[in-house]
Structure formats: structure tokens, C-alpha cells
Amino acid sequence: MVGGEKVQQRSSKEIALSLGLRAEDYRKILEILGRDPTPTEVAMFSVEWSEHCGYTHSRNWFKFLPRQGRFQALVGExxxxxxxxxxxxxxxxxxxxxxxxxxxxxxxxxxxxxxxxxxxxxxxxxxxxxxxxxxxxxxxxxxxxxxxxxxxxxxxxxxxxxxxxxxxxxxxxxxxxxxxxxxxxxxxxxxxxxxxRAVAKGEGNAIIYVGNKTGRDGIGGCSILASQEFAGNEEKRPSVQIGDPFSEKCLIEATLEAIKSGRVVGIKDMGAAGLTCSTSEIAAAGDSGMEVDLDRVPVREKGMEAWEIMMSESQERMLLCVEKGYEERICDIFRKWGLEAEVIGRVVNSGRVTIRYRGEVVADIPAKALTTPPSCVPPFYEPPYFQEINSFSFEALPVPEDFNQTFLSLLASPNLCS
The missing domain is CATH 3.30.1330.10 (PurM-like, N-terminal domain)
Incomplete structure (x- = not known):
């Protein structure tokens, strides 16, 4: 049974709409789950189904991109x-x-x-x-x-x-x-x-969180920022993440060292959508599922709710899938570099991402439902000024009377001198 979260004053639909989901998206979520979603599930869908993560508006155009050429291409990661x-x-x-x-x-x-x-x-x-x-x-x-x-x-x-x-x-x-x-x-x-590869597979393999601790910075950044117009930038500052490049340098070296061990099955950046993106996408890519215990996630702020932990976009974090039995060996590498490293879950064959927090299941969603959002194809047309641009003729430009002055004017243009 899914539940265990604090009762919200707003309905799950109101929460969904406030996070950038459309009414038709919410109806699709009800169809997928067969029940009302929890606040954590609404949050997870809102970030994974955003344009930033799910390419809801642009995915239909990807099929026009070339996939073959003179060299072997790496596509899809x-x-x-x-x-x-x-x-x-x-x-x-x-x-x-x-x-x-x-x-x-x-x-x-x-x-x-x-x-x-x-x-x-x-x-x-x-x-x-x-x-x-x-x-x-x-x-x-x-x-x-x-x-x-x-x-x-x-x-x-x-x-x-x-x-x-x-x-x-x-x-x-x-x-x-x-x-x-x-x-x-x-x-x-x-x-x-x-x-x-960004993949999780092998039942029983460990899901390991590495890098910096999780805070409230950047919560819902990919849905709150990338799905809305700008009005009141000051209110949106908390949705922007805070970077720590010195931790990133340590993360680079520790990750490359861990990969050399030969025991890392898959790896993914915990960037946009944070834990939601990294857990669901590597599970879906591996045709598997995973069970995650948020009580084991390193946090730097007290009292964080499950949806906050799942939506946080705190920087310098990665998620690893590691062969069972080699968890401590891999964790020790990251701890040596002064980074957090904790086993937060296991790979399962359910095809679902199950999230537990404080002894309760707060989310239980098919992994591929999160990673295959509904497409949105808004009406489009060719802007009228395209015709003006295409019909422009350089021959119609007048010959300058003073080439030296014209040259100086060109050099003064920010678009040339920069």
C-alpha cells in the first residue's frame, strides 16, 4: 500500500498543476497508477514529464536527426x-x-x-x-x-x-x-x-549514492524553471542549484577510479530531477526496477520530506549500480576522496521504482511510465520574417562612401568585437 505522507491541504491534482503538469497529464497518471498519486509521486511525474527531462515538446523532432555517418556513432545515452x-x-x-x-x-x-x-x-x-x-x-x-x-x-x-x-x-x-x-x-x-552506460540491471545489485549531501537547493528546478514564463525572478532563486566545483573535481577522480575496478554496472549523473531522474531512467534502461530507502540518503538539512529529497537538484552527485558483494570496496573509494557514499537501494525485477521513507512506501511507479511522458505538439508556423531574411540581397546594399569609417563601425559592434 502506498501512503504514509503528511496530509496535504491541496489536492494531488492542484499540486500537479502547480508543478507544471497539464490536466490531461494528471488524468494519464491516474490511468497509470489506478489510484490517486501521493505527493511524492506527483513530484516525480512533474519533473520527469517536464520539457527539460522528458522532451515533451521536442521529442517528435528527434527522428529527423541523422544517426549514421563516417564514424561509429554513440546515440541514446x-x-x-x-x-x-x-x-x-x-x-x-x-x-x-x-x-x-x-x-x-x-x-x-x-x-x-x-x-x-x-x-x-x-x-x-x-x-x-x-x-x-x-x-x-x-x-x-x-x-x-x-x-x-x-x-x-x-x-x-x-x-x-x-x-x-x-x-x-x-x-x-x-x-x-x-x-x-x-x-x-x-x-x-x-x-x-x-x-x-546509464543502466541498472542484475537483481540484487546495489544502488549507491555518491558525492555531496542532498539539500533543498534546486528543488523542482527542471519543472519550476524550465516549464514556466518569467515573472518574479526573486521568488525563483531557490530553484537554482548551488555548485561546488572542488567537490566535482574529487567526484571525477573517484568515479574514474571506481570504474577501473570493473565492478560498476552502470552510472548516471544526479542532475535535473535529481534522484527521480537517476533512479527511474537507469531502471527503465535496464528493463528492471529498484527499491530505494530514502532514510539512507545523505542529507544536509533536517526535516526534509520524501518529495523534497526526490526533487532536489543539489549538485555534484552520482548514482551507481554496483555488483552485489562489492559495495564497500566502491564506497571506500569515494570516502577516500572525502565524498559521501551510501547503499540506498537494490535492483529488482519488478519493473517498478519503489520509494520508502520513514518506514512507509511513498511512491510505487512503473519505471518506464516515468521515462515515456505524453508528447505535446503545439501548433507551429513559419515566422513571416523568415521570408524577409530569405529574400535579402547583399547586392541591394549601397556602397559605403567611407570604407575606413565603415570598417571602424563594424569593429565597434559588440557582435564582432566580442
Whole structure:
């Protein structure tokens, strides 16, 4: 029986709608579970079915992306890549637009940290970062504040963790006044035979939490930030995670050492959606299930509820699936590096993610139901200005009277001099 959580003043449907789920999404949840969801289950669906995690609006377009080329391609994990001459070049680009608009430095910094861990989850050592940035014109005070904070955050995190930013691009335009674009990329290298998968399989194998402790920072960030318009940025600051690059550096070294043991079955970053994402997605990928005890999760704040622990996006955390009998050996590696390491669950063959807290089952959901959200295809059309752009002719431009002055004007443009 699922229950055991505090009685909420709001109904589960009201909670669902407040977390970005649609009414039709809630009806689908009732159909999947055959009962009213608990607050923790509502929270788990809200983050996994968000655009950030579930690609509810964009998934239909993925089928148009190429999957074959000159080199063997790695498709379908948390990072893509190609294999050449026995080496896998792994790469990942991800946006952290909304968090960076709300809290520029930490939003950008944790974006870098997240993609570094995605590369790490493939078994590769991160070797370089890149960025592609878009802001409103730099003569606006708010834009300058965001711009400087984002640059500071990217540089701060990368320098501290020891992964250099080797290239980037920058562009200013009024259309980015309401929401900046912060795309960061990481590249890693690993021998082809050392590639890891984000998967949990093997009944009885251990599910191990490693890295920093869990707090209330970033709770519901991927649904609260990435699914809503901006109004009152100050209220949304708690939804932005706080990064600790020095812990990330230790996490990189400890994870690579653990992988070398040959006892790690699968590994996944605990980034967007935190424990919800990492538990459900590796279980679904392994056609398995898992039972998790939240009382064993290292927390840094007292009195956290189950839904808070499952939604927290505290940084510098990973989830490992480890062969049964080798739990302490792997945990000792992470503890040696000054990191938390606890066995919080086991792989089961139920196909369900079962979450217990304070002696009660607070969530019991089919893993694949969480990872296959309903698609949303909003109406779309070609913007009228596309025709204007496509019909533009350089030959129609007048010849400048003073080429020297024109050249100086071009050099003064922020989009060129930057």
C-alpha cells in the first residue's frame, strides 16, 4: 500500500498543476497508477514529464536527426560521441537558460558542472568545455548583469574543476531581453572498451549514492524553471542549484577510479530531477526496477520530506549500480576522496521504482511510465520574417562612401568585437 505522507491541504491534482503538469497529464497518471498519486509521486511525474527531462515538446523532432555517418556513432545515452581508432570522443551540449536568467553565476556554473558529470557518466575523462551565449544588448543594465554573471560562472566552475573552456561564441540581440541563452558543452575521451552506460540491471545489485549531501537547493528546478514564463525572478532563486566545483573535481577522480575496478554496472549523473531522474531512467534502461530507502540518503538539512529529497537538484552527485558483494570496496573509494557514499537501494525485477521513507512506501511507479511522458505538439508556423531574411540581397546594399569609417563601425559592434 502506498501512503504514509503528511496530509496535504491541496489536492494531488492542484499540486500537479502547480508543478507544471497539464490536466490531461494528471488524468494519464491516474490511468497509470489506478489510484490517486501521493505527493511524492506527483513530484516525480512533474519533473520527469517536464520539457527539460522528458522532451515533451521536442521529442517528435528527434527522428529527423541523422544517426549514421563516417564514424561509429554513440546515440541514446546522456552524452553522444563517435568512435575512431579505438578511442571514443564523447561530447554533450546543454542549455541552462532559465537558471542563468534568474541567477546568472550559479545558473551558468551548475550548467557546466552538469555536462561535465554527463561526460563522466560515460566513463570518459572530461578534457575541455565550450560555450555559445546569447544576451540582450550590453548597454542595458540588466543585460550587463546577466552577461557578467554568466561569464564569471562558466570561468569559475571550469577553472576550479580543472577543465578548461577552450572556445566559445557570443551574440547580442534585443530578442534575448526576456531570456538569455546559455549553451555549454563538454568533451571527454575514453578507450572504446571503457565506455559506461546509464543502466541498472542484475537483481540484487546495489544502488549507491555518491558525492555531496542532498539539500533543498534546486528543488523542482527542471519543472519550476524550465516549464514556466518569467515573472518574479526573486521568488525563483531557490530553484537554482548551488555548485561546488572542488567537490566535482574529487567526484571525477573517484568515479574514474571506481570504474577501473570493473565492478560498476552502470552510472548516471544526479542532475535535473535529481534522484527521480537517476533512479527511474537507469531502471527503465535496464528493463528492471529498484527499491530505494530514502532514510539512507545523505542529507544536509533536517526535516526534509520524501518529495523534497526526490526533487532536489543539489549538485555534484552520482548514482551507481554496483555488483552485489562489492559495495564497500566502491564506497571506500569515494570516502577516500572525502565524498559521501551510501547503499540506498537494490535492483529488482519488478519493473517498478519503489520509494520508502520513514518506514512507509511513498511512491510505487512503473519505471518506464516515468521515462515515456505524453508528447505535446503545439501548433507551429513559419515566422513571416523568415521570408524577409530569405529574400535579402547583399547586392541591394549601397556602397559605403567611407570604407575606413565603415570598417571602424563594424569593429565597434559588440557582435564582432566580442
Amino acid at each position: 546522456d552524452a553522444g560521441g563517435i568512435v575512431y581508432d579505438g578511442l571514443a570522443l564523447v561530447f554533450k551540449m546543454e542549455s541552462h537558460n532559465h537558471p542563468s536568467q534568474v541567477e546568472p553565476k550559479q545558473g551558468a556554473a551548475t550548467g557546466v558542472g552538469g555536462i561535465i558529470r554527463d561526460i563522466l557518466g560515460s566513463g570518459a575523462r572530461p578534457i575541455a568545455c565550450l560555450d555559445s551565449l546569447r544576451f540582450a544588448p550590453p548597454d542595458e543594465n540588466r543585460s550587463r548583469y546577466i552577461f557578467r554573471g554568466v561569464i564569471d560562472g562558466i570561468a569559475f566552475y571550469g577553472n576550479c574543476v580543472g577543465v578548461p573552456t577552450v572556445a566559445g561564441e557570443l551574440y547580442f540581440h534585443p530578442s534575448f531581453r526576456g531570456n538569455c541563452l546559455v549553451n555549454v558543452m563538454c568533451i571527454g575521451l575514453v578507450p572504446e572498451g571503457g565506455l559506461m
